[in-house]
Amino acid sequence: MNVGILMFEEFETLDVFGPVEILGRLKEDFKIKFYSLSGGEVSNSHGITIFTRKLKEIKNGVDIFIIPGGYGTRTAVENNSLLKAIREISELSKYVLTVCTGAALLAKTGLLDFKNATTNKIAFDWVITNGQNVNWIRKARWVVDEKFYTSSGVSAGMDMTLDFLKDLHGVDIARQVAEQIEYEWTEDSENDIFCK
């Protein structure tokens, strides 16, 4: 399966690389590529500069489209060319996964309208303004609605990705990956200790 990760300036480090670590563990199954609107170098204030392809290179969607969060979403959410590309690719893709404030970008395209979704707790009140018709669920580590998987903040993206892997390949494979990376997977999406 082809995995496309959306990148933009000031992406959140672990929103991207948590899911990448998990899917990357099964490299026979998942081929991961990084994309941005203009292609080329994308950076964040954690000192990371990563090479990306142009989103335009995605012609008919990907199997798995991942939208991370980060401070950069505050700017990205105002970028109509980017939102248009996100909408087109998300419509054509088999699965769309968002981490943290990445949900704001997907919500703004309208594709989450009347669907269940979540996002991180700290930015919750801002994110939901970008999707007034979305059925936002505050207390959830992650939420699945048809092909859309939306997760709460940063590390929750790892729990969600393991759950996604479970849906694709069964719980044993997902647990095996969690074990390999010595990660204590919260398997229950409703077990959200960060929702106060």
Place this chain on the structure above:
Amino acid sequence: MNVGILMFEEFETLDVFGPVEILGRLKEDFKIKFYSLSGGEVSNSHGITIFTRKLKEIKNGVDIFIIPGGYGTRTAVENNSLLKAIREISELSKYVLTVCTGAALLAKTGLLDFKNATTNKIAFDWVITNGQNVNWIRKARWVVDEKFYTSSGVSAGMDMTLDFLKDLHGVDIARQVAEQIEYEWTEDSENDIFCK
């Protein structure tokens, strides 16, 4: 504080970006840069290509030198120029943190001799052949011995980095960062459920 991350081909994604996420949260305190022996692009099979500076640019060590693991350590551990650079930088640096099989590289330099250290469970038996005089501790999420922090596999690097942050800035700051990234921090280094 200057943070230098050692990069090499086939580094483990989360070994690098787990600690980067945590220290990067306090960007006023930690300035993160990525280094490799030759500088330039460094890649792994998770599709990541990242830009690095040359290790030579580090003249008098860094405040925090981080050595990740990954399949690439199997090759890196035979690279004498790299080991020499790791030894020099580690001697001059204030703190040295290893994640997963990164401990093999540090152990091979001799700097862990007669010190307590750990590494991940799956590669344990291989790693310890690289440091016969090291006091390897199998059941530990991470181990601290003077300026050396060594962690078990992948995600354990995040627990260790939070503990390191605690040692520098106190437990409240460390817990606050864990909360921000919605990460369930295993605060007790001896609570290692992955050691069977």
